[in-house]
Amino acid sequence: MGNPTSSTATAVNQGSERNLWKEKIGPFISKYGIVFVLLAMVIIMSFLSPSFLKTQNLLNIVRQISFIGIVGIGVTIVIITTGIDLSSGSVIALTSVMVASFAHPGNSLIISLLIGVGVGVACGAINGIISTKGKIPPFISTLGMMTAARGLALLYSDGRPIPNLSDPFMFLGRGVIAGIPVPIIIFALVGIVSHILLAKTKFGKYTYAIGGNVQAAKICGINVDRYLILIYIYAGLLSSIAGMLLTARVSVGQPSMGVSFELDAIAAAVIGGTSLAGGVGTIPGTIIGALIIGVLNNSLDLLGVSSYWQQILKGAIIVSAVLIDSRKNKKA
Amino acid sequence: MSEYILELENITKEFPGVKALDNIQLKIRKGSVHGLMGENGAGKSTLMKIIFGIYTPDTGIIRFKGKELKVSGPKEAVKNGISMIHQELSPVPHMTVAENIFLGREFSFGKTGWVNNKKMVEESRRLFETLNINIDPTTKMKDLSIANMQMVEIATAVSYNADLIIMDEPTSAITDKEVEQLFGIIRSLQAKGVSIIYISHKMDEIFKICDELTVFRDGQYIGTKSAKEIDENTLIQMMVGREIKQVFHKEKAELLDVILSVKNLSRKGKFQNISFELRKGEILGIAGLMGAGRTEVIECIFGIDTPDTGEIYINGKKVKIKSPEDAIKNKIALLTEDRKLTGAFLPLSIRENMIISNINRFLKGGYINKRLVKEKCNEQVELLNIKTPHLDQLIMNLSGGNQQKVLLARWLLNDPDILILDEPTRGVDVGAKSEIHKLMSKLAQQGKAVIMISSEMPEILGMSDRIIVMHEGIKKGELGREEANQEKILEIAYH
Numbered sequence: 002m003g004n005p006t007s008s009t010a011t012a013v014n015q016g017s018e019r020n021l022w023k024e025k026i027g028p029f030i031s032k033y034g035i036v037f038v039l040l041a042m043v044i045i046m047s048f049l050s051p052s053f054l055k056t057q058n059l060l061n062i063v064r065q066i067s068f069i070g071i072v073g074i075g076v077t078i079v080i081i082t083t084g085i086d087l088s089s090g091s092v093i094a095l096t097s098v099m100v101a102s103f104a105h106p107g108n109s110l111i112i113s114l115l116i117g118v119g120v121g122v123a124c125g126a127i128n129g130i131i132s133t134k135g136k137i138p139p140f141i142s143t144l145g146m147m148t149a150a151r152g153l154a155l156l157y158s159d160g161r162p163i164p165n166l167s168d169p170f171m172f173l174g175r176g177v178i179a180g181i182p183v184p185i186i187i188f189a190l191v192g193i194v195s196h197i198l199l200a201k202t203k204f205g206k207y208t209y210a211i212g213g214n215v216q217a218a219k220i221c222g223i224n225v226d227r228y229l230i231l232i233y234i235y236a237g238l239l240s241s242i243a244g245m246l247l248t249a250r251v252s253v254g255q256p257s258m259g260v261s262f263e264l265d266a267i268a269a270a271v272i273g274g275t276s277l278a279g280g281v282g283t284i285p286g287t288i289i290g291a292l293i294i295g296v297l298n299n300s301l302d303l304l305g306v307s308s309y310w311q312q313i314l315k316g317a318i319i320v321s322a323v324l325i326d327s328r329k330n331k332k333a
Numbered sequence: 334m335s336e337y338i339l340e341l342e343n344i345t346k347e348f349p350g351v352k353a354l355d356n357i358q359l360k361i362r363k364g365s366v367h368g369l370m371g372e373n374g375a376g377k378s379t380l381m382k383i384i385f386g387i388y389t390p391d392t393g394i395i396r397f398k399g400k401e402l403k404v405s406g407p408k409e410a411v412k413n414g415i416s417m418i419h420q421e422l423s424p425v426p427h428m429t430v431a432e433n434i435f436l437g438r439e440f441s442f443g444k445t446g447w448v449n450n451k452k453m454v455e456e457s458r459r460l461f462e463t464l465n466i467n468i469d470p471t472t473k474m475k476d477l478s479i480a481n482m483q484m485v486e487i488a489t490a491v492s493y494n495a496d497l498i499i500m501d502e503p504t505s506a507i508t509d510k511e512v513e514q515l516f517g518i519i520r521s522l523q524a525k526g527v528s529i530i531y532i533s534h535k536m537d538e539i540f541k542i543c544d545e546l547t548v549f550r551d552g553q554y555i556g557t558k559s560a561k562e563i564d565e566n567t568l569i570q571m572m573v574g575r576e577i578k579q580v581f582h583k584e585k586a587e588l589l590d591v592i593l594s595v596k597n598l599s600r601k602g603k604f605q606n607i608s609f610e611l612r613k614g615e616i617l618g619i620a621g622l623m624g625a626g627r628t629e630v631i632e633c634i635f636g637i638d639t640p641d642t643g644e645i646y647i648n649g650k651k652v653k654i655k656s657p658e659d660a661i662k663n664k665i666a667l668l669t670e671d672r673k674l675t676g677a678f679l680p681l682s683i684r685e686n687m688i689i690s691n692i693n694r695f696l697k698g699g700y701i702n703k704r705l706v707k708e709k710c711n712e713q714v715e716l717l718n719i720k721t722p723h724l725d726q727l728i729m730n731l732s733g734g735n736q737q738k739v740l741l742a743r744w745l746l747n748d749p750d751i752l753i754l755d756e757p758t759r760g761v762d763v764g765a766k767s768e769i770h771k772l773m774s775k776l777a778q779q780g781k782a783v784i785m786i787s788s789e790m791p792e793i794l795g796m797s798d799r800i801i802v803m804h805e806g807i808k809k810g811e812l813g814r815e816e817a818n819q820e821k822i823l824e825i826a827y828h
Contacts, residue, residue: 201700203692210689213678220637220675221690221743222661280680 034325035274035289042296050303058299060182066269066295067188068250070288071243072262073269074195075236077287080270081199082212082232083279084139088128088146089240089266093259094154096120096244101163101254104170113170117245118238124150125237129230139233147263154256163254174249184246191239196284208232212279268315269294272322293318335399338363338497338528339384344393346379353379355552357393361497361528366519368543368560369532370572372622372790376552377532378420381499384530385417386410398496408437416495420502420532422482426475431457433474434489460492464518480507487515491522498522499530504538505624516542534622536565536827548572565827573790573819581795582770586777588798589613591649593751593782595634598643603629604806607643611751616773616783618797620790620822626806627786628670631753635660635667647751661690663751666744668737670755670786676740677728684710684724686739691746713742718768734765741769752776753784758792770796790819802826 046053072089079086096117104113124146131142176183199205207228210218218225243262248254273290275282294315301311339361346354354376361367369377382388384395386404395402397413404410407417424433431453432439440449440456457470466484474482483506490498504512519529519542533539539546540560548555548571555571593611598604604626611617619627633640636654645652647663654660660667669675678686687710688695695706710724717738721731728736737757744752754773758766773796777783787793793800800812802825810825 197700203696203699203701206685206689206692206701209681209685210678213680214675216675217669217678218689220635220657220667220669222656222658223689224656224658276680280678 035272035286035293035322039289039293039296042293042300046296046300046303050300053300053303058303060185062295062299063185063188063292064182065298066291067182067184068243068247069262069265069269069294070188070291071191071239071246073266073273073287073291074191074284075239076263076266077270077273077275077282077284078195078199078208078232079139079236080267080275080277081208081279081282082229083215083277084132084229084232085143085267085277086128086233086236086240087140087143087263088124088150089236089243090259090262090264091147091150091154092121092124092237092240093244093247093262094256095124095150095157096241097248097258098154098158098163098254098256100170100245101166101248102157104166104248106165106167108167110167110169113167114245117241119241121237121239121241121244122234123237124240125234126230128237129233132233133226133229151256158254158256160256162256164252166249166252166254171249171252174246174251184250187242187246191242192284192288195239199284204228204231209280212281214280265294268319271319274322277323290322336362337396338398340394340396341380341384342394342396344380344383344390344395346383346388346390353552354383354390357549357552357554359547359554360557361530362545363528364523364526365544366523366529366531366542368539368546369530369549370539370546370568371549372572372788375549375572377549378501379552380549381417381501381530381532384410385415385499411493411495414494414496415499416490416493416497417499418486418490418501418503420505422479422486422506424474424482424485427473429454429471429473430468430477430485431470433485434460434470434492456492457488460488464488464491465514480511483507484511484514487518491518495527497528497530499532501532502534503531504533504535512538536568539568540565550574569820569823569827573823581792582767582774583616583796584774584778586614586616586774586780586798588615589780592647593634594646594649595630596644596646598630598633598640598645600629600633600638600640604803607803607808609801609808609811611782611784613750613780613782614777615798616777616785616796618793618800619784619786619803620793620800621803621826622788624805625803625826627803628755629806630803631667631755631784631786635665635753661747661749664747664749665751665753666747666749667753668740668744668755668757670759672733672736672740672760677736679727679729681728682725683714683719683721683728683731683739686728687713687743687746690743694746709746710742713745716745717742717772732762732765734761737761737769738765741772749781751782751784753786755786756788757785758787758789790822793822794819 052058076086076089099120100113100117103116128139128143128146131137132139135142173183178186199208207218207223210221210223211225211228215225244259247258269290270282270287271277271290272293273283273286273288275287297314297318298311301314337360341357341359344354344357357376357380359380371377379388383390386406386409397415402413404413425436434457435453440452441447442449454470461468461470466488468477468481468485474485477485483503487503503515507515522529531539531543543560545557546560546563546568547557548568550572555574590613591610592613596608598607607630609617621627629638632638634645634654636656636659639655645654652663654663673679678689684706688706692701695701707724713719714721714724719735719738719742721735728739731739758769761769773783773785785796794817798814800817800822802809802812802822804826812821
């Protein structure tokens with residue numbers, strides 16, 4: 002009573018100079034700012050280290066980040082809904098040992114892949130169902146999955162690596178098509194498909210709507226639980242794809258694989274502009290975020306900076322990205 | 334010293350676009366219970382928040398105990414001897430009753446910061462004894478009934494030993510038994526010389542407990558009367574007392590078949606036995622004060638909540654609506670009361686906000702057809718006169734009126750048969766308001782059925798073909814457009 006709803010200030014009625022800034026340049030920078038950061042890093046590095054711009058080095062960077070990138074894409078979609086997925090690293094490990102125990106020479110590649118995908122889908126479904134139907138914060142349900150899936154991987158493999166993988170399977174991690182490593186090609190495919198899914202389909206619009214305002218989403222007739230479960234399944238699926246690629250890359254199933262991958266994936270998403278408050282985030286952003294992490298690691302390696310420093314710098318970049326993000330949100 | 338404990342002079346408070354208080358005066362006698370009356374939005378709560386230091390007035394003087402009072406916050410107000418029972422409860426659910434009562438002023442051992450729990454419990458027990466309240470101070474707040482939480486709130490306000498206690502709708506959540514208890518407490522406080530400002534919508538309470546009554550209307554002071562020399566009707570006259578100046582664009586529409594029929598709908602603790610019919614071409618207004626249960630009823634019709642008993646018929650067929658999805662399938666649309674909380678997707682664009690509840694219509698082979706979206710959305714932008722440079726503008730950058738129009742457009746894209754509009758023009762500027770009214774009238778003429786909840790009397794009277802009056806979860810009566818006026822509505826509500 003008595004206190005009027007303060008209406009949101011309109012940008013429309015202000016001076017035209019400020020309009021240009023507020024409506025054109027400002028959004029342009031905030032939309033593509035992270036690209037400029039990446040470009041700046043590349044330009045600076047190309048002066049500092051002659052070997053940086055060599056094709057082999059660039060391919061190396063992209064191949065290294067393709068695993069985190071794939072996981073990060075799934076995590077991005079989850080974070081857009083205001084959720085989180087902490088289980089990615091453990092799902093990678095579980096996928097790794099389960100797949101490696103089958104993908105021996107002579108066994109079907111297709112079935113090996115189906116096993117891997119099955120692990121991811123199952124873990125994702127459990128994450129999604131427990132979060133929605135059990136009404137438990139996804140932080141907790143995926144934390145549980147993170148611990149349990151890792152345990153299961155250790156139990157299944159008896160804590161030992163599983164070697165002796167078939168050549169067709171190893172091709173996924175070590176092969177090269179037209180000069181491009183296979184993990185990069187799969188990363189690109191996952192990126193394109195996910196981007197289309199998020200930007201052009203009902204699934205994508207609902208993802209943003211659930212993250213933007215879950216109450217309103219329900220009132221708009223969206224079956225929120227069903228879509229959330231699908232989203233967690235998708236994230237699980239991408240984790241298992243990364244798990245298979247990594248396993249093929251190192252030629253061995255490892256129960257200790259993917260430790261703290263979830264955190265790097267979240268970092269890539271956050272650096273790429275995904276907001277933990279929900280409703281905001283893009284796949285290209287996350288890919289750029291992953292590239293920034295990759296270029297940073299590679300540059301510091303080339304410059305001979307210790308890996309301790311790399312961690313400190315990575316931490317600083319993550320926090321800076323979110324600081325800028327929260328300032329942006331405050332202005333709105 | 335004067336006979337008044339509190340004197341307000343020329344208090345004015347403006348919010349962006351609204352003059353919430355206009356040159357208000359108020360005088361409270363020592364040891365009296367002073368009732369404050371007025372419709373929703375009359376300015377009562379704003380004024381109380383000024384006295385309690387939550388808001389600062391733009392102009393005016395507050396004199397408390399003969400001295401000018403300038404408080405910058407609730408803590409200071411309490412120090413000066415003013416306490417308040419707020420309209421909305423704000424307990425800390427996982428703390429005990431005693432911890433809640435002494436929140437922010439805990440007893441501690443010296444200055445160590447180590448809290449003396451035992452003493453807090455003892456003090457709470459003593460407090461409850463003097464007030465004749467039967468609650469164990471060691472229970473967790475969350476385990477109390479709403480009524481008991483309210484009693485704790487009342488006890489907390491009393492525990493400050495204030496000279497003036499503001500009670501903003503203290504009985505909204507309690508039963509008759511506790512109301513009697515509260516009145517007992519008020520009388521004993523009064524005997525000790527404490528003054529009380531009592532805000533309530535309940536006439537019988539006001540006349541039972543208050544010595545003097547002051548009426549506000551539209552942020553203005555109307556008058557103060559002794560409770561003995563005034564009757565209910567005069568009081569209602571004072572509260573209403575205005576001519577309807579606004580013009581409403583309500584064209585006559587032909588009333589066709591009954592499309593929606595609600596029979597004996599009940600939801601425990603919210604509303605009982607609500608029945609009504611709605612015709613195609615009709616605008617049905619639901620009037621009532623806040624907490625009358627209006628929003629709760631339509632939430633049950635739209636499947637957000639499930640009724641305990643009762644039936645809903647659409648076009649004569651019984652329907653089960655278990656979720657908003659079902660409601661939308663039955664061609665019902667709901668514009669919710671709180672735009673930010675349950676309406677808009679603030680981080681998303683106008684385009685996305687519009688198509689979200691009807692995406693299937695825009696799909697082509699799994700993809701969203703951009704051209705179709707653009708075409709349909711632009712149609713709505715034009716139809717509703719939404720002021721925006723382009724469809725990609727984020728909805729949070731629009732004014733309240735334009736946001737509301739975007740949300741309306743969202744539902745119009747569904748081509749609904751039944752439109753439920755909950756406070757459709759709240760927080761909307763005058764221009765957009767009249768545009769929304771025109772649109773409502775046009776939709777009715779096209780044969781759509783409209784239900785409108787509004788707390789604004791002129792809007793209810795100006796737009797409705799028929800008016801249902803609700804009060805405290807009960808349908809109190811129904812009025813046709815011609816016979817309805819403000820006095821009748823209030824009379825029906827209060828009797």
